[in-house]
Amino acid sequence: FLDEVCTINNPIMNGHYTPQQQVYYADQQIRVECNPGYELDRLSPVQTCQKNGTWSPLEIPRCLRSPCGEPPSIANAYLVNTTSSYAQYACIERYLLKDSISTIECKQGRWQNIRPQ
Incomplete structure (x- = not known):
């Protein structure tokens, strides 16, 4: 019998996951990367696919706006x-x-x- 696969059902607002695949297998990890001016709402950016098809940690990570917003552009x-x-x-x-x-x-x-x- 096969392990369940994990999928990403909710795109992450103001960020993205790497690697991006259709399905993820048990013990496979993904990283959450937030866009400039946004910060992850937790310490670890890593989520791990469990054998039962759920992610650990279970809560969906969020990218929250930095109090300063996006850093300024600097010439050159x-x-x-x-x-x-x-x-x-x-x-x-x-x-x-x-x-x-x-x-x-x-x-x-x-x-x-x-x-x-």
């Missing part, structure tokens, strides 16, 4: 990492960051520079 730079509290940038080729500041922080509802240590 791109986002390399973002959470609801921090955003980190890298420069495109042939550009350097002014003041060596590559990370900004969400404080009091606004994105602010972090001085390098």
